[in-house]
Amino acid sequence: MTQKRDYYEVLGVEKGASGDEIRKAYRQAALKNHPDRNPGDAAAEARFKEATEAFGVLSDEQKRERYDRFGHAGVDGQMPDFGGDIFSHFQDIFSEFFGGGGGGRRQQRGRGPARGADLRVQQRISLRESMTGAKREVSLRTPIACEACEGSGAKPGTKRKACSGCGGQGQVSVSRGFVMFTQTCPECGGEGTTIESPCTSCRGRGQVEKARKVVVSFPAGIDGGQRLRVPGQGLAGQMGGPPGDLFVDVELAPDEEFERDGQDLATRLKLSFAQAALGTTETVILPDDSDVEVKVPAGTQPGDVITVRGKGVPRIDGRGRGQLHVVAQIEVPRTLSARAKELLAELAEELGENDDESDDDEASGDDARGAGEEAAPPASDAAASSAKAKKKKSA
Numbered sequence: 001m002t003q004k005r006d007y008y009e010v011l012g013v014e015k016g017a018s019g020d021e022i023r024k025a026y027r028q029a030a031l032k033n034h035p036d037r038n039p040g041d042a043a044a045e046a047r048f049k050e051a052t053e054a055f056g057v058l059s060d061e062q063k064r065e066r067y068d069r070f071g072h073a074g075v076d077g078q079m080p081d082f083g084g085d086i087f088s089h090f091q092d093i094f095s096e097f098f099g100g101g102g103g104g105r106r107q108q109r110g111r112g113p114a115r116g117a118d119l120r121v122q123q124r125i126s127l128r129e130s131m132t133g134a135k136r137e138v139s140l141r142t143p144i145a146c147e148a149c150e151g152s153g154a155k156p157g158t159k160r161k162a163c164s165g166c167g168g169q170g171q172v173s174v175s176r177g178f179v180m181f182t183q184t185c186p187e188c189g190g191e192g193t194t195i196e197s198p199c200t201s202c203r204g205r206g207q208v209e210k211a212r213k214v215v216v217s218f219p220a221g222i223d224g225g226q227r228l229r230v231p232g233q234g235l236a237g238q239m240g241g242p243p244g245d246l247f248v249d250v251e252l253a254p255d256e257e258f259e260r261d262g263q264d265l266a267t268r269l270k271l272s273f274a275q276a277a278l279g280t281t282e283t284v285i286l287p288d289d290s291d292v293e294v295k296v297p298a299g300t301q302p303g304d305v306i307t308v309r310g311k312g313v314p315r316i317d318g319r320g321r322g323q324l325h326v327v328a329q330i331e332v333p334r335t336l337s338a339r340a341k342e343l344l345a346e347l348a349e350e351l352g353e354n355d356d357e358s359d360d361d362e363a364s365g366d367d368a369r370g371a372g373e374e375a376a377p378p379a380s381d382a383a384a385s386s387a388k389a390k391k392k393k394s395a
């Protein structure tokens with residue numbers, strides 16, 4: 001077995017280094033050797049782990065004291081349980097220079113400054129808001145540090161005192177048979193300290209609930225299922241530790257006219273038979289109130305999709321927009337004037353001749369039958385009979 005290096009040497013600090021100096025040195029070492037920056041480099045990972053272990057001891061006043069007195073023997077077996085993932089343990093420190101890793105951070109309990117927990121809320125936004133971006137005030141009811149006792153929980157003028165149950169360790173040893181277990185001290189809940197006279201404002205909790213409002217900015221292009229991070233708007237830190245972050249899970253409200261698929265938008269466009277047959281230019285108003293000219297080519301069929309580039313949802317990075325897909329929907333009039341009936345009958349006759357020609361050599365019989373059935377109920381005369389006649393022919 002190799003000899004363990006001195007923790008101060010590992011971090012490159014003096015024996016009497018302040019907490020700040022140790023923190024700074026560890027950050028530097030961690031930055032340099034973090035596995036994310038040195039993929040596949042086992043030596044860097046070993047240095048990273050070594051530095052993390054050193055920091056784990058030297059950043060904790062009591063462990064540092066034991067280490068100073070007894071060396072490695074004083075803290076062996078006292079290492080915090082990393083739960084198999086040494087990297088997540090100090091993530092609160094990393095978040096300051098790695099940009100945070102999202103939720104799931106562990107909150108350190110007990111003595112010393114600890115980062116506040118993250119908060120998560122869900123917000124439903126409209127399609128319009130997702131296209132234009134939006135700012136919204138979100139009400140949160142969260143505990144904040146009690147002002148009267150500055151978060152200590154002890155009556156102003158008094159102090160917390162070391163827990164008599166565990167002597168300030170936060171943990172106690174219990175024997176079961178031949179085996180010794182360490183467990184969280186039941187008297188102080190692992191805090192290591194207890195309160196003799198609790199603060200009356202917060203009843204000793206150190207925190208009070210307060211409603212507050214946070215302005216959340218939804219950038220243009222944001223989609224449902226995405227998560228926004230609002231730094232520093234989570235729960236307050238303990239004993240001067242930094243606050244956690246607020247995470248906003250975005251939900252997209254369904255829109256009556258538009259569907260969103262990634263950066264693309266889809267909508268239906270109602271066209272008359274004449275418009276579809278002859279072609280037209282129609283204006284579609286997008287959820288963000290902008291107009292789009294849609295060119296409908298002559299001979300457009302029901303269900304045909306007309307795509308307009310660059311008229312979808314803006315990309316969240318501001319680099320252009322997706323596409324707009326317009327699905328043609330042909331409307332059949334429910335009531336007709338006598339004149340319209342006359343004209344349609346004439347038209348049917350005209351088209352019927354053309355259809356006969358194509359029916360003979362194309363397998364379009366099914367389409368023709370469908371159209372005939374739809375047109376049948378309102379029309380009582382020539383149009384219907386000619387459709388029926390054609391149906392018989394193609395069947």
Ligand SMILES: [Zn+2]
Binds near residue numbers: 170185193
């Ligand atoms: Zn205790």
Ligand SMILES: [Zn+2]
Binds near residue numbers: 149201
């Ligand atoms: Zn208080």
